[in-house]
Amino acid sequence: MVRTILPYALALGLAAAGLQWLEARHALRLFSTELYVAILGLAFVTLGIWAGNKLTARSRPAEFTRNDAAVASLGISPRELEIIEALATGESVKELARRFGISPNTIKTHIARIYEKLEVQKRVQAIEKARFLALIP
Numbered sequence: 001m002v003r004t005i006l007p008y009a010l011a012l013g014l015a016a017a018g019l020q021w022l023e024a025r026h027a028l029r030l031f032s033t034e035l036y037v038a039i040l041g042l043a044f045v046t047l048g049i050w051a052g053n054k055l056t057a058r059s060r061p062a063e064f065t066r067n068d069a070a071v072a073s074l075g076i077s078p079r080e081l082e083i084i085e086a087l088a089t090g091e092s093v094k095e096l097a098r099r100f101g102i103s104p105n106t107i108k109t110h111i112a113r114i115y116e117k118l119e120v121q122k123r124v125q126a127i128e129k130a131r132f133l134a135l136i137p
Helices: 002-030 033-055 068-074 078-088 093-100 104-118 123-132
Strands: none
Touching: 078 093, 078 104, 078 123, 093 104, 104 123
């Protein structure tokens, strides 16, 4: 039974492949070359993106460890560390005062001391330098 079915299946498969080939040749004449170039380009872009994602090593963000040596050498207090971390969130002086339960003037004093110790003039500079020195995450 297999000897009878196998040749017919093979013949039908070859016939189907031949018809597909003829249809493909007809389609090649029907559509312009630019379409095939665009399809080929899209296929290579997709392949490149896929390969890039698969082959590029992804590094895990390391756990943050505070630079205690820098904290000690700069003489930054634990409260000032809390303030500089809160500054990095973008909260205003009033919001910080409410958050810590102290007056806005005390917050301003802490900020001025932080600027002094980090030798900066502005909030953004203080945050950048604190991150560079690994004082805050």
